[in-house]
Amino acid sequence: MFKLDHKLIIFSILASATISFAQIVKKPDIAGGVYYPIVGDQTHIYKVNPNAYGLKLYKGRVPTKNELKAWDKDVMPDGTGLPEGKGSVEKGEELYEAKCIMCHGDFGSGGGGYPALSAGNAYEVHETLKNNRWKDPEADGPIRVFGSYWPQASTLFWYIKDAMPHQKTKTLTNDETYALVAYILNINEIEIDGEEVDEEYVLTRDKFLKIQMPNKDGFVPNIDGKDGVENVRKFFSNPKNFGAIKVKESERCMTNCQKASAKVVRISGEGISDFHPPISVERSLPKEVNKEEKKSNFNPQKVFETNCAMCHNGEVAPGAKNKGAWAKFIKKGIEKVYENGIKGTNNGMPPKGGSSISDEEFKKVVDFMLDFD
Amino acid sequence: MKKLVDVLKKNSLQKTQEPKLTSRREFFKKTGTLSAIAATAISPLTLKGDDDAIIHHPEWGQVWGDPVTKNLYGMPSKYEHNNTRRYTKLLASGNYRASIAVTPIHESEGIITPNGLFFNRTHGGVAHIDPKKYRLMIHGLVKKPIVLTLEQLKRYPKVTRIHFIECPANGGQEWRRPQYNSLQFAKGFMSCAQWTGVYIKTLLEDLGLKPEAKWMLAEGSDSSEMARTVPIEKVLDDAMLVWGQNGEALRPEQGYPVRLLLPGWEGNLCVKWLKRLEFASEPWYAKEETSKYTVLKPDGKAIQHFYANEVNSTVVSPSPEKPWTDLKDGEIVEIEGLAWSGMGTITRVDLSFDGGRNYVEANLKGLVLPKCWTRWSYIHKYKKGERLLLTSRAMDDAGYIQPTIDEEVGMIGVEGVYHRNAVETWEVTENGEVNHVQIRS
Numbered sequence: 001m002f003k004l005d006h007k008l009i010i011f012s013i014l015a016s017a018t019i020s021f022a023q024i025v026k027k028p029d030i031a032g033g034v035y036y037p038i039v040g041d042q043t044h045i046y047k048v049n050p051n052a053y054g055l056k057l058y059k060g061r062v063p064t065k066n067e068l069k070a071w072d073k074d075v076m077p078d079g080t081g082l083p084e085g086k087g088s089v090e091k092g093e094e095l096y097e098a099k100c101i102m103c104h105g106d107f108g109s110g111g112g113g114y115p116a117l118s119a120g121n122a123y124e125v126h127e128t129l130k131n132n133r134w135k136d137p138e139a140d141g142p143i144r145v146f147g148s149y150w151p152q153a154s155t156l157f158w159y160i161k162d163a164m165p166h167q168k169t170k171t172l173t174n175d176e177t178y179a180l181v182a183y184i185l186n187i188n189e190i191e192i193d194g195e196e197v198d199e200e201y202v203l204t205r206d207k208f209l210k211i212q213m214p215n216k217d218g219f220v221p222n223i224d225g226k227d228g229v230e231n232v233r234k235f236f237s238n239p240k241n242f243g244a245i246k247v248k249e250s251e252r253c254m255t256n257c258q259k260a261s262a263k264v265v266r267i268s269g270e271g272i273s274d275f276h277p278p279i280s281v282e283r284s285l286p287k288e289v290n291k292e293e294k295k296s297n298f299n300p301q302k303v304f305e306t307n308c309a310m311c312h313n314g315e316v317a318p319g320a321k322n323k324g325a326w327a328k329f330i331k332k333g334i335e336k337v338y339e340n341g342i343k344g345t346n347n348g349m350p351p352k353g354g355s356s357i358s359d360e361e362f363k364k365v366v367d368f369m370l371d372f373d
Numbered sequence: 374m375k376k377l378v379d380v381l382k383k384n385s386l387q388k389t390q391e392p393k394l395t396s397r398r399e400f401f402k403k404t405g406t407l408s409a410i411a412a413t414a415i416s417p418l419t420l421k422g423d424d425d426a427i428i429h430h431p432e433w434g435q436v437w438g439d440p441v442t443k444n445l446y447g448m449p450s451k452y453e454h455n456n457t458r459r460y461t462k463l464l465a466s467g468n469y470r471a472s473i474a475v476t477p478i479h480e481s482e483g484i485i486t487p488n489g490l491f492f493n494r495t496h497g498g499v500a501h502i503d504p505k506k507y508r509l510m511i512h513g514l515v516k517k518p519i520v521l522t523l524e525q526l527k528r529y530p531k532v533t534r535i536h537f538i539e540c541p542a543n544g545g546q547e548w549r550r551p552q553y554n555s556l557q558f559a560k561g562f563m564s565c566a567q568w569t570g571v572y573i574k575t576l577l578e579d580l581g582l583k584p585e586a587k588w589m590l591a592e593g594s595d596s597s598e599m600a601r602t603v604p605i606e607k608v609l610d611d612a613m614l615v616w617g618q619n620g621e622a623l624r625p626e627q628g629y630p631v632r633l634l635l636p637g638w639e640g641n642l643c644v645k646w647l648k649r650l651e652f653a654s655e656p657w658y659a660k661e662e663t664s665k666y667t668v669l670k671p672d673g674k675a676i677q678h679f680y681a682n683e684v685n686s687t688v689v690s691p692s693p694e695k696p697w698t699d700l701k702d703g704e705i706v707e708i709e710g711l712a713w714s715g716m717g718t719i720t721r722v723d724l725s726f727d728g729g730r731n732y733v734e735a736n737l738k739g740l741v742l743p744k745c746w747t748r749w750s751y752i753h754k755y756k757k758g759e760r761l762l763l764t765s766r767a768m769d770d771a772g773y774i775q776p777t778i779d780e781e782v783g784m785i786g787v788e789g790v791y792h793r794n795a796v797e798t799w800e801v802t803e804n805g806e807v808n809h810v811q812i813r814s
Contacts, residue, residue, distance in 0.1 A: 031680040033716030052530035060521035130673035243785035261814035
């Protein structure tokens with residue numbers, strides 16, 4: 001059925017000068033909504049130029065093989081795009097402690113606004129997905145981490161390679177990525193083909209393709225295979241499936257629509273009210289903050305604690321006031337240290353540590369770190 | 374205080390006289406101080422005598438304003454500095470790089486969000502792209518792939534549409550209880566703008582889409598390489614590549630120079646800083662369509678590929694930020710709000726004064742467009758000391774109606790995070806203050 005539709009599209013693209021887009025989607029909208037076709041020179045109340053369709057306009061050029069290779073780096077569940085390579089859990093742990101731990105915590109425990117990468121044995125944590133604090137708000141909620149929730153491991157390889165470490169992405173080699181994936185499988189206690197991914201495990205492409213995630217079948221509708229798109233359409237054609245209600249306008253409830261037991265639930269305490277800037281609808285002039293005053297209010301130690309200490313703790317990066325650890329940096333001269341800090345480095349230092357302070361202020365924080373008494 | 378009384382007295386004495394200008398200098402001194410006091414201490418509502426703001430020439434009325442050479446890119450009045458995006462630590466990750474700053478809906482006028490106030494959600498920070506180095510690649514199951522520069526892309530026939538973009542986590546912190554006493558945070562994960570770009574189907578006409586192509590990957594060029602899978606049907610319907618936002622280039626926060634726009638669908642699907650579209654016969658499983666942006670139901674199964682933002686509405690005036698504390702008994706006041714649906718066009722908004730037990734019909738106002746903010750209005754006579762529970766409920770032309778909280782939670786539980794569109798309630802207290810509450814049994 002769907003194929004037929006596509007033939008129709010292709011046919012009209014190739015053969016007709018003005019496509020009637022109305023032809024394309026005769027079925028209900030895939031997302032459960034209304035489809036507004038272009039009819040003549042109009043769609044809904046918008047006018048269109050019907051002569052602007054069905055044209056041959058090719059305004060660019062064909063990408064070269066190397067260009068395609070450079071950009072087409074995504075990894076699909078069937079292994080499309082997954083490079084050859086290998087990495088051990090041991091190497092992964094080393095890399096994790098050098099490049100990831102400052103944000104994702106010990107053993108991927110997360111916290112402080114950074115996602116956890118594990119919550120323990122994936123097969124056990126998977127059971128929590130049925131927890132729902134609907135009737136008992138104090139009950140335990142579901143735990144959604146890589147091991148318990150993600151349907152495919154391909155996502156992990158692809159995402160780490162493209163988007164981590166967060167402050168300097170696309171810096172990991174394929175082997176490093178395999179090692180980090182192996183380590184994350186290890187802390188989630190995931191088995192591959194019945195085999196534990198233990199400390200000695202070496203992950204390869206072949207082994208990777210055998211990973212079956214515990215929550216592989218945890219998602220609806222089934223988007224895979226030749227019926228994928230139709231499954232989605234079917235799913236959204238039933239409002240109950242996604243928590244929606246349809247009603248005829250004339251039949252909507254206008255009186256006595258609430259249950260007798262309905263009650264007013266209030267925000268508990270202040271609720272979330274930590275807003276920046278604080279909420280105000282005042283229309284008076286902003287308070288002039290004197291530049292001098294602002295300068296004297298600048299507290300390098302405070303900035304260090306909120307912006308730098310997470311990494312500059314003596315493990316990931318040299319700690320404050322640790323003369324020995326800073327020696328090899330200072331050798332290059334202080335100006336170079338400032339410059340590297342401001343621009344960021346490939347060894348994991350984000351530009352200005354990810355803060356938004358001025359260059360001068362940044363230098364003050366560095367001075368604070370290098371104040372060895 | 375004494376001084377203020379003197380000033381007032383002086384004002385009434387001067388009532389009928391034109392101010393005598395003894396010297397320019399003295400005049401400036403006098404009006405300067407007078408208007409400063411008037412602005413801070415005297416509200417025109419409580420003033421018994423003449424209003425100084427009328428009797429005296431204001432400063433700005435007698436001297437030169439700025440030359441046209443100043444502010445060649447205009448800025449809002451300096452008095453409007455509180456009309457701004459806001460953020461909170463709760464929604465901060467990655468040093469505010471995987472985070473959101475939300476739109477001040479309570480100050481919004483009409484259906485267009487000014488570019489500087491459009492909500493800003495990023496996964497790796499706001500990227501700043503050099504337009505000269507911008508490239509868009511379209512490949513995969515097409516007969517002839519293509520690379521385009523920005524200038525080449527802009528040569529295709531243009532389309533301009535007004536659509537909202539909404540983060541599907543709008544209201545998502547409040548599944549279990551109300552949390553924000555603020556319209557900006559309760560509903561401000563969305564904005565609405567006029568977008569200009571090209572239909573993707575126009576581009577595809579000479580690329581020759583192959584019949585087995587069922588899904589499109591859209592990928593950003595920012596540090597997070599935000600990627601999402603889109604069904605081909607949306608691509609061939611109203612999906613656009615946009616570069617224009619309210620008559621100017623997209624702001625960096627909205628994906629300058631080019632973003633994907635899937636009208637009515639999750640903001641996260643409308644990939645910013647777009648660099649690549651690939652067509653395939655199988656879907657991708659990107660991080661933001663597995664780990665996140667999936668809706669976990671009580672049976673432990675999660676909805677993946679949840680596309681459209683469903684019908685929704687809110688009362689904008691009054692709101693917790695803009696209460697009715699200054700209203701007089703018997704004063705006629707407009708209750709105003711917004712309604713929107715990613716499934717179609719708003720057909721109806723009803724308003725309840727008792728938290729959703731009984732409803733009356735409100736009026737739609739202005740342009741009523743598909744997948745677009747729609748204004749609605751109800752004229753009310755305020756009774757001093759009355760306590761109200763204001764609940765709005767919208768319908769769209771796909772036939773959907775906003776569920777009650779009980780109805781939505783009954784079907785989908787409270788762990789879904791995304792796509793919450795149950796009716797919302799403001800309590801108006803006896804003093805005219807406004808609180809965010811929920812009505813549930």
